[in-house]
Amino acid sequence: MVEEVKLFNTWSSPFGLRIVWALKLKGIQYESVEEDLTNKSPLLLQYNPVYKKVPVLVHNGLPVVESCIILEYIDETWKQNPLLPEDPHKRAAARFWAKFGDDKVISSLWAILTKEGKEREEASVQAIENLKFLEEELKGKRFFGGERIGFLDIAMGWLVNLVPVTEEILGFEVIDKEVFPNLSGWMLEFSGVPAIKENLPPHDKLVAEFRAYLATAPDN
């Protein structure tokens, strides 16, 4: 059977980017369907009736939703270049920090970008506290996955494009190289890998999109 792999996505989605990276690292051919989020396609609504969001991976007609769940699906379906380690304890750790990234790190960095004054300061304190856990997790490692890119690298990969965007808009450094040597080193190392670098959305286009978003929804 010829496999049909479609990815419903938008070019700027940090969650969709996870799936792009995973498919590229696995060497899976797929068709990319670019969604207009102001006018979502009937297929997107059909495939993701609960959240109506990208990314959605459709494999031989069956949809999979939620980016970290899609990563697990990809890893279980195509075994080459495994994303999760074999050891159950290390698998649990990768899943834990990926969830921590989604539940805590994203929101604290988003708050730095969207809040002002005292609220921004509080968000900065929170973000630094959160990022310190990741700094520690990288100790003595090249990637979160060890010697090669794994599940957690892909899950945290949005840092390599969204931190520079945030820093350009704010005009100050969010991830200080002195405070976060491991994390800064990882950002360089990770974004230098061809499959990662070649699929990063253009920096300037992202900055423009974020600026436009912030101009219309400053208190979000």
Add this chain to the structure above:
Amino acid sequence: MVEEVKLFNTWSSPFGLRIVWALKLKGIQYESVEEDLTNKSPLLLQYNPVYKKVPVLVHNGLPVVESCIILEYIDETWKQNPLLPEDPHKRAAARFWAKFGDDKVISSLWAILTKEGKEREEASVQAIENLKFLEEELKGKRFFGGERIGFLDIAMGWLVNLVPVTEEILGFEVIDKEVFPNLSGWMLEFSGVPAIKENLPPHDKLVAEFRAYLATAPDN
């Protein structure tokens, strides 16, 4: 090697209950460490420095945190009576609905219990909308897992003890048997399984704990 399995938990935690059920269904002997959440043990803080919460499973000295991640760990470590199905698409579906339960269903039911007036009405509408997805997911099935209890049954299992507690405190029905025949049937079926029933916390004790909580934090 003699395996050492410890569960740091509190008797009333719906998340800890998932781990108790999973270990019982797998037939794993473990030591239960009851935590006093008003005076957390140094070991709990050491094992879960990020969230400082129960449940924590400690297996041969290594901690695993976050109840759904612990369930995956248990399923990967002890293969008997598998919780997740084999098919990657069905695994993704089970993970998706478990996450939906944690992200959406818990908060909407909690809001019915803790809010009043218009906010409670809005929470009810939201809860019904959320529960309808689960009702649909159970169509034609005995359990979420099919003919036997699986990952999603355990993840949603808190419904069988916390819905009756909520209904007793509120004095009205939250899950209407006419509107939710599948879900009501599942609650009966699931709570009738010995490993599930024998480990449910006592209903009256839970009601008392919830009442005490609500009396001190009515607007939470």
